Amino acid sequence: MDYSFYQHYWWFLVSLLGALLVFLTFVQGGQSLIYQIGKSDLERTMLINTLGRKWEFTFTTLVTFGGAFFASFPLFYSTSFGGAYWAWMALLFCFIIQAVSYEFRSKKGNLLGKKTFDIFLFINGVGILLVGVVVATFFTGSEFLVNKANLTNTAMPVISTWENSLHGLEALLNVRNILLGLAVLFLARVLAELYFIQTINDANIQARSRKGLLVDTALFLVCFLTFLIWTLVAKGYAVDPDTQVVSLVSAKYLHNLLEMPIVALVFVLGVVAVLFGILWTLIKPKFIQGIWFTGIGTVATVLALLLIAGWNNTAYYPSNTDLQSSLTISNSSSSFFTLKVMSIVSLLIPFVLWYIYKAWKAINGKQIDAAEMNDNDMKY
Amino acid sequence: METLDPSLVDWSRAQFALTAIYHWLFVPLTLGLGVIVSVMETYYYKTGDEEWKRIAKFWMKLFGINFAVGIATGIILEFEFGTNWSNYSWFVGDIFGAPLAIEGIMAFFLESTFIAVMFFGWNKVSKKFHLAATWLTVIGATISALWILVANAWMQFPDGMHFNPDTVRNEMASFWAVLFSPVAMSKFTHTVTSSWIVGSAFVITISAWFLLKKRELQLAKRSIKIAAVFGLLGTLLAAYTGDSSAYQVAQKQPMKLAAMEGLYQGQNKAGLIAVGLLNPSKKSYDDGVNPFVFNIKVPGLLSLMANRNINSFVPGVNDLIDGGYPKVSKSGEPGIALSAEQKMEKGTLAVLALKDYKLARKAGNDSLAKVNQAKLEENFPYFGYGYIKDKKELVPNVPLTFYTFHVMVIIGMYFILFFILIWWMNNKNTLHSQKWVLWLSLLGLPLAYICSECGWIVAEVGRQPWVIQDIMPANMAVSQISAGSVQTTFILFAVLFTVLLISELSIMIKQIRKGPEGLN
Numbered sequence: 001m002d003y004s005f006y007q008h009y010w011w012f013l014v015s016l017l018g019a020l021l022v023f024l025t026f027v028q029g030g031q032s033l034i035y036q037i038g039k040s041d042l043e044r045t046m047l048i049n050t051l052g053r054k055w056e057f058t059f060t061t062l063v064t065f066g067g068a069f070f071a072s073f074p075l076f077y078s079t080s081f082g083g084a085y086w087a088w089m090a091l092l093f094c095f096i097i098q099a100v101s102y103e104f105r106s107k108k109g110n111l112l113g114k115k116t117f118d119i120f121l122f123i124n125g126v127g128i129l130l131v132g133v134v135v136a137t138f139f140t141g142s143e144f145l146v147n148k149a150n151l152t153n154t155a156m157p158v159i160s161t162w163e164n165s166l167h168g169l170e171a172l173l174n175v176r177n178i179l180l181g182l183a184v185l186f187l188a189r190v191l192a193e194l195y196f197i198q199t200i201n202d203a204n205i206q207a208r209s210r211k212g213l214l215v216d217t218a219l220f221l222v223c224f225l226t227f228l229i230w231t232l233v234a235k236g237y238a239v240d241p242d243t244q245v246v247s248l249v250s251a252k253y254l255h256n257l258l259e260m261p262i263v264a265l266v267f268v269l270g271v272v273a274v275l276f277g278i279l280w281t282l283i284k285p286k287f288i289q290g291i292w293f294t295g296i297g298t299v300a301t302v303l304a305l306l307l308i309a310g311w312n313n314t315a316y317y318p319s320n321t322d323l324q325s326s327l328t329i330s331n332s333s334s335s336f337f338t339l340k341v342m343s344i345v346s347l348l349i350p351f352v353l354w355y356i357y358k359a360w361k362a363i364n365g366k367q368i369d370a371a372e373m374n375d376n377d378m379k380y
Numbered sequence: 381m382e383t384l385d386p387s388l389v390d391w392s393r394a395q396f397a398l399t400a401i402y403h404w405l406f407v408p409l410t411l412g413l414g415v416i417v418s419v420m421e422t423y424y425y426k427t428g429d430e431e432w433k434r435i436a437k438f439w440m441k442l443f444g445i446n447f448a449v450g451i452a453t454g455i456i457l458e459f460e461f462g463t464n465w466s467n468y469s470w471f472v473g474d475i476f477g478a479p480l481a482i483e484g485i486m487a488f489f490l491e492s493t494f495i496a497v498m499f500f501g502w503n504k505v506s507k508k509f510h511l512a513a514t515w516l517t518v519i520g521a522t523i524s525a526l527w528i529l530v531a532n533a534w535m536q537f538p539d540g541m542h543f544n545p546d547t548v549r550n551e552m553a554s555f556w557a558v559l560f561s562p563v564a565m566s567k568f569t570h571t572v573t574s575s576w577i578v579g580s581a582f583v584i585t586i587s588a589w590f591l592l593k594k595r596e597l598q599l600a601k602r603s604i605k606i607a608a609v610f611g612l613l614g615t616l617l618a619a620y621t622g623d624s625s626a627y628q629v630a631q632k633q634p635m636k637l638a639a640m641e642g643l644y645q646g647q648n649k650a651g652l653i654a655v656g657l658l659n660p661s662k663k664s665y666d667d668g669v670n671p672f673v674f675n676i677k678v679p680g681l682l683s684l685m686a687n688r689n690i691n692s693f694v695p696g697v698n699d700l701i702d703g704g705y706p707k708v709s710k711s712g713e714p715g716i717a718l719s720a721e722q723k724m725e726k727g728t729l730a731v732l733a734l735k736d737y738k739l740a741r742k743a744g745n746d747s748l749a750k751v752n753q754a755k756l757e758e759n760f761p762y763f764g765y766g767y768i769k770d771k772k773e774l775v776p777n778v779p780l781t782f783y784t785f786h787v788m789v790i791i792g793m794y795f796i797l798f799f800i801l802i803w804w805m806n807n808k809n810t811l812h813s814q815k816w817v818l819w820l821s822l823l824g825l826p827l828a829y830i831c832s833e834c835g836w837i838v839a840e841v842g843r844q845p846w847v848i849q850d851i852m853p854a855n856m857a858v859s860q861i862s863a864g865s866v867q868t869t870f871i872l873f874a875v876l877f878t879v880l881l882i883s884e885l886s887i888m889i890k891q892i893r894k895g896p897e898g899l900n
Contacts, residue, residue, distance in 0.1 A: 053500055056492035059451065064484030066458055071481035074473025074549075081459060082466025082859030089463065089869055092456055093876070099452035100880055103445055109890035111883035148548040151467070151856075152735035154767050155383040158467050158860040159548070167861060334474045335544070335551040345482050352489045359493045359513070362505045 006339035007329045008311060010072035013346055015306035017065040018135070019299040022184060024058035026195045026291070027051050029188025031098075031125030034118060037196065037208045042370055044118065045106070045379070050199045050368050051192075052102040052380040057356070059099065071342055075146065075332035076317055079160035080134075083144045084168025087134055094127030102380045125188075132184030134168075136177035138309045139231050139253065141318035143170070146325040163321045176234075179227040186220035187298065194281060194291035201367035210282065217278050232257070237315035239328050246315050246323045256308040263311070267304035273297025389855045391866040392464045397840070398870060399456050401833060402877040406450030408832050411525060411572055412579015412614070413443050414518030418511075419606055425511045435599050437502075438896035439583065440514075442888060444499060449884050453877060464866065468847055468857035475541050475552045476531055483527035490520030525575075526568050533564035536839070537632045538848050543760050545737050545753055550851070563632060566625040567839075573617035574832055577795055580611025581828035584802055586892055588821030591812045596895050601806060608803035615795045622792065623685060629842075630686030630694070633849060635774065636842035638697045639781035641682060642671050646699040649691050651677030653786065658779050665697045665775050697775055720771035723850075727765025730756055764846065767856045776844040784834035784841070791831035798824065 030051040038044035070077040081088050097120040104110045105117035143163040151157045164170055171177050193209040193216065200206070236252020239245070249255070257264045277294030280287050310316035315326035333339065373379060417439045424432035458480060462469050469476075497505060497513035505513070534540075540557025541550045552558065584607050587600035630637045637643075642658055643650065644665055656675030663669070680690040687694070695717065699705050703719030718726075737752035768774060802821065805811040811818070845853040 053496050056451070056496065059455070060484070060488045060492040063455055063458060063488055064481070066462075067477070067480040067482075067484040070458075070462065070469065070473060071477030074469055074477050077462040077473060077477070078466035078469035078859075081462025082464070082469070082861070085463055085859070085861050085865060088459060092459055093872070095455055096452045096876065099455070100448045100883075103448035104883060104887060107445070107887040107890070108894075109883075109886040111879070111886050149735070149738050151471070151548050152731050152738070154731060154856075156860070157767065157856050158384070158858070159470055160466055161860050165862075167865065334477065335547075338474050338478055338552045341552065341555045342478055342481060345478075345485060348485055352485060356489065356493050359497050362509065363496055363500055365504060 003336045003339070004330065006336065006343060007333045009343060010068075010333065010339055011310040011316070011329045012307065013349075014065070014068050014072060015303050015310070016299075017061060017068055018306050019302035021058065021061045021065055021131070022187070022302045023191065023295045023298045024054070024061050025128050025131070025184065025188040026191035026295070027055045027058045028125045028128035028192075029185070029190070030192035030195065031121040032128075032185070033125070033189060033192055033196075033212065034122060037193075037205055037212060039204070039208075042373060043202065043205060045373050046200050046202060046205065046368050046370065047196065048102065048105065048118075048121070049373065049380050050196065053363055055098065055102055059095065062095065072334055072339060073327070073329070073332045074334060075160070076327055079144055079146060079327060079332075080142075080317065082158075082160055083162030084134070084137075084142065084171065085162075086166065087130065087168025087171055090169075091127065091130045091134070094124045094130070098124035106380060126185065128188050129181040129185045132181035133171050133177045135184075135306075136174070136180035136227070137171050138306070138316050138318075139234075139236070140174055140176050141237070141320040141326075142168075143321045144319050144325060145322050146319070146327070176227060176230055179223050179230070183220055183224035183227055186216050186223060189216040190220055190278060191291065191294060191298065194277060194294055197281060198288045198291050199364060199367055201369040210285075213278065214282060237318040237323070237326055239313045239315050239326075239330075241313050244328070244331065246318070246326045246328070248323070252314065253308050256312045256314060257304075259312055260308070263304050263307050266300050270297045270300030270302075270304060274301060384855065384858065384860070385863045386855075388861070388863040388866060389858055391863050391870055392858050393854060395464060395866055395870045395873065396457075396460055399453060399460060399873055399877070400836065400840070402873075402881070403450065403453040403457055404833060404836055405829065405881065406446050406453060407521075407525070408575035408578035408829075409446045409582055410443070410450050410521050411518070411575035412577065412610075413439060413446070413582055414521055414579070415576065416579050416583055416603075416606055416610055417443055418515045418518050419610070420603075421511050421514050425507055431598060432602070434896050435602055436514075438599065439603070440498065441891060442582075442586075444495075445884060445887055445891070447495065449880050452880060456873070462859075464859050464861075465847070465857045466859035468852065470549055471852060471857070472535075472538075472541075472550050472848055474549055475534060475538075475558060478552065478555070479527040479531040479534075479558075483524050487520045487524035487527060491517055491524065492520075494520065522572060525572055529568045529571055530559055530561075530564045532839075533561055533567045534558055535846075535848050536567075536843055537561055537563040537628070538851055543756070543763070545734055545756060546741070548734070548738075550848075562624075563628045566621055566628050570618060570621035570625045571835075573614045573621060574792075574835060576614030577611055577618060577792075578825075578828045578832050580607040580614060580799070581795075581824035583607035584611065584821050585823075585825040588818040588824075589892070590895070592815070592818045592822075594812075597812065599896060601809075601812070604802060604806045604811065608799050608806060611795065612799035612803060615792065615799055619792060619796070622789075626685050627688065633843055634695055635697065635700050635776065636781070636838075637686060638695065638700060639776045639778045639842050640785040640838060642675075642778055642782045643682070643694065643696040644671050644698050646693055646695040646705060648683070648693045649680045650682040650686070650694040651679045652681035652685060653677055655786070655790075656782075658782060660779075664772065665701060665778075671778075697778070701771055701774065720765075720768075720774055723762045723765040724768055724771065726759040726762035727768065729766075730759035730763045731766035733759065761850060764848065764851045764853050764856065767853050768845070773845050773853070776842050781838055781842040784837040788831050788834040788838060791827050791834075794827070795831070 034044050034047050038047045101117040101120040105114050146160050148159050150159050193213040196209040232254040235248040238249040238252050273293045274297035277290040281290035310329050315328045317327035319325040420436040494513040494516040498517050501510050539561050540554035542553050544551050583603050587603045590596040590600040654676045657673040659673050662671050683692045684690045701720045703717045705717050707717040709715050733752045733756035737749050740749035847854050847857040
């Protein structure tokens with residue numbers, strides 16, 4: 001197994017973590033729905049408690065995604081985080097306020113009041129749009145330069161420099177980025193509605209979730225399909241495997257799908273599973289397991305999308321300022337040795353998934369209901 | 381020519397310091413209180429005594445409140461390496477990123493999975509599963525501490541790597557050298573055991589308050605019984621590991637040790653300052669002003685601590701800047717220490733050699749590239765000195781390092797006596813009637829926090845200007861953003877974290893006042 005194998009393997013793992021993160025954003029989607037679906041204090045408490053038992057998974061996946069990206073592709077870490085400063089900071093602020101809100105919202109003496117913490121949760125919920133916007137730049141590009149020779153300039157040794165003063169906020173001005181941002185937000189809401197249907201035993205919440213599911217699915221499909229078609233036919237950033245020269249190629253991402261049939265199959269199966277989970281829930285009033293189909297489908301779809309961004313000789317973090325500064329999985333990765341060491345550690349991942357599954361099952365064995373909320377000292 | 385704004389470096393440092401100091405308010409309590417809660421639940425599991433369950437649940441509630449803010453303040457630290465120290469992220473990311481990723485995979489999921497079971501699983505899982513979940517949560521937190529401290533230790537003592545001029549970064553050569561570095565082991569054990577002190581002090585302070593109020597007597601006494609023993613164990617281990625930490629500092633970061641002791645002129649048989657007052661009119665290491673207004677020393681102890689030899693020479697700040705004193709090299713060869721100027725020359729040579737290497741490679745001149753590579757390798761141990769403009773930059777803030785070090789040691793010593801006293805009185809069942817001891821116990825928590833934060837200030841201020849010892853100073857590591865942007869995020873963090881802290885304290889106080897019966 002050569003260096004290239006490990007680079008591909010780590011792009012796969014980072015993509016998988018990214019895909020799991022998008023699935024787990026049902027927590028954020030749910031937070032954006034607390035006022036829409038929860039009309040009374042008790043209903044909101046039920047919504048927040050069912051989400052509150054899972055929020056740490058989303059949070060941890062984000063942190064691990066960051067750590068894994070750092071370990072495997074450090075040039076991305078230095079270029080994107082140091083450059084798109086304000087985009088990342090905005091996202092981080094959204095997550096900081098989330099981390100305390102569950103624990104603090106219903107506690108006496110919480111200084112800001114329950115309403116403020118619920119608003120924090122709502123902001124974090126809508127803020128998930130930023131994840132989509134940032135990920136969209138993998139396909140639309142950013143404005144930066146990478147020059148490793150800068151290091152020997154002792155007055156200004158910074159290797160990666162951002163070439164506009166908005167430092168990441170300019171990504172919000174690109175329609176295609178916004179489309180993916182909205183698609184992620186509406187998908188998160190779809191997943192949340194399916195999750196509420198599965199975990200809360202309350203007729204009103206069930207009814208409102210099913211109603212919201214239809215609207216959010218429609219909005220998701222419009223945004224996602226527009227982004228998808230636009231991206232598949234747009235020019236993409238191809239890398240010559242021999243010279244490592246980056247160039248713009250028409251319909252590069254469509255070619256990637258066609259040239260990697262297994263990835264294409266994963267993508268199609270993912271889309272089918274997403275739609276099946278939603279439609280079956282809408283058609284069958286007693287069916288409550290839609291979250292698993294749509295959730296796993298989401299993981300498959302996002303995984304395939306991220307794989308076509310980085311595999312098959314593609315620059316996954318393109319620079320529109322200087323094409324040759326674009327990051328590829330070969331020019332931005334850690335050393336062969338580090339990737340090998342990290343790959344051994346990655347063998348722990350199935351074990352981690354196993355105990356998460358066990359604990360998830362233990363906690364979600366019974367649906368939440370009003371009685372439990374009224375008679376429980378360990379609740380948010 | 382484009383240059384970096386010097387205030388950018390200062391604001392980036394300030395932001396990292398601010399977020400780290402805030403984060404460290406919550407982490408030691410998680411590490412310490414987590415073990416205490418686990419022990420309490422183990423008592424419940426073994427005895428079936430419902431009172432132990434009630435006690436464990438009470439402390440667990442406080443644990444949860446603290447844990448949440450720990451998470452909120454922690455996420456930013458990981459990402460700040462990228463947002464504010466982007467050059468650092470590339471220059472050493474090949475080594476530094478790995479512990480962060482492993483921390484995520486091995487520790488964060490363990491914590492986040494089982495903390496949910498710990499809080500919501502009481503009526504959903506078996507007693508055994510619940511106990512395992514509680515222990516796994518604190519084990520996860522401790523493993524998390526291990527990996528981040530391995531990463532931090534590597535910055536203080538970079539080992540197990542080589543510099544690759546083609547990729548312009550350091551690359552890992554030995555994972556075991558990074559993981560089992562003596563600095564990492566000292567740092568991990570010292571930090572974790574000192575966190576046990578914070579957890580114990582927390583439990584004792586709150587329990588003492590209950591005793592003063594004549595409430596929850598059984599809860600207070602049982603809690604103190606565990607916390608006093610655990611705290612004493614933590615303090616003794618922290619003292620032992622503190623000694624090995626100091627030895628590592630002396631060997632790897634002698635400038636930090638000199639600053640910790642306010643030692644300007646090196647000495648044979650150097651004494652350790654027990655108490656001392658620095659002379660505020662001393663402005664620079666070379667102004668000839670006496671550094672102390674007064675001090676009391678324990679003769680020979682600094683030499684013993686630094687070199688395991690009571691008669692040995694310990695270099696001071698001036699010696700480290702001027703060089704010329706006998707020094708044993710890393711390979712064990714006797715030699716003479718280089719001066720700061722000589723190191724800066726070597727650093728400049730290394731940076732130039734890298735530049736020439738890159739140019740030669742670009743021109744396809746392999747023989748010239750080889751010559752420059754050899755020159756670079758020879759001078760690489762001083763690479764970071766090439767970015768130092770003035771040798772005075774090499775001296776950290778001596779008063780801050782000196783006072784925080786001594787405050788930490790004095791409070792640490794006090795805690796040994798304190799925990800023995802509390803344990804003894806609690807065992808004799810006389811603690812509740814000794815009001816002065818109970819009032820003294822109320823001071824336990826603030827003192828433990830001061831001690832713990834001081835430890836980090838010593839470690840981090842004392843190593844300035846180095847982000848990576850000798851290889852990368854802070855001005856070489858920053859991101860290129862405007863100082864104003866960092867200033868803005870600094871203010872945002874300061875406001876947000878302060879609000880969160882006040883709100884946490886307010887919730888905690890309300891919960892404690894209500895006691896175990898008034899959860900929520």
